Amino acid sequence: MSAPHHTPATTGEDEFVTIIGGDAEEIGQVFQAEGLAAKDFTIVHRIGRHRIAMAPGQQDMSALVGALIGGRLVAATYTRRAR
Template sequence: MDQMRQSNDHDEFITIIGASMAEINAEYHAQGLADRDFSIVHKIGRHRFTRVGGGASEHMFDGQSMIAATFTRTRRN
């Protein structure tokens, strides 16, 4: 973990999940994330999602893999 940049209370993250990169790109622009200084955090790729809580887990999107892209910005005080 020492080599990885750790986030702090000033970092804000938005993850967009879609069936294609075109959908994610369109949503990135629709939300005006570039104008709000958001940039990509890591590689964009296919993921399978599981939600956990209350001792149970649920496979999201019927267990299908989706493309996910996470964007971040550091808020200024």
């Protein structure tokens, strides 16, 4: 798996890096390879399965992948606690 590409946040903005992989070990390897801990990144929540839903205006998969690779993808992650 290749390392994530991201563009730096502008001053005063939070920055997010999402690492997608087959298992927690792969994700940890990328986190270490990118030196994200030294750049003050911390995990927001535990590693687990995610479902990705596309917004209605994003049905063009090639444009979506291009935004992802180019570091321009905007995302929101929602969580629900176990019941």
